[in-house]
Amino acid sequence: MMNKKMLALSIFLFGILGTLNLAKAQTTDNKIQEVIINSGDGFGELRKLLKDNFDFTNQDYKEGVVNSNVRFSLSENGKITNVSANGDCKNVSKELENVLTHLLYKVNMDKISQKMVASSYVMPVSVTIDNR
Structure with missing residues (x-):
């Protein structure tokens, strides 16, 4: 049953917003304030x-x-x-926050290109x- 659920439920992480501008604003020191993450950007492992x-398994998901x-x-x-x-x-959003908050993971900053260094990221x- 669990395998069937796992097959029936899938998560696709994608950069649908990849065609938009990568940066919303820049500060005076040229550090980008916010970057939209898309495929091939060094965040694949994340x-x-x-x-x-x-x-x-949460039954409260839309x-x-x-x-x-x-x-x-x-x-x-x-x-x-x-x-x-x-x-x-809101339940999916809460789970996404929970997963990322509790990951014992560090992004390898050496793999992020200089243009991807930002104050915040949007994935x-x-x-x-x-159907269940």
Whole structure:
């Protein structure tokens, strides 16, 4: 039953907003304040961890495609901080926040290109919840 649920429920992390501008604003020191994360940007491992740790068993999730934007910051050593999610289903957003907040993971800052260094990041997330 669990395998069937896991197959029926899937999470797709994608950069749907990749065609938009990467930066919303720049400060005087040329550090980008906010970056929208899209595919091929060095955050692939984080996307996989989010998918692998997402709890698909919650019966309170809205069925269908649930879109969310997850905002977070990175500390100097790559730890994920200041996580907030906003989307079509408050329970999915809450789970996304929970997963990212509790990950024992640090982003490898050496793998992030200079143009991706930002004060905060936005990761578009789409979760597909099929009929139960």
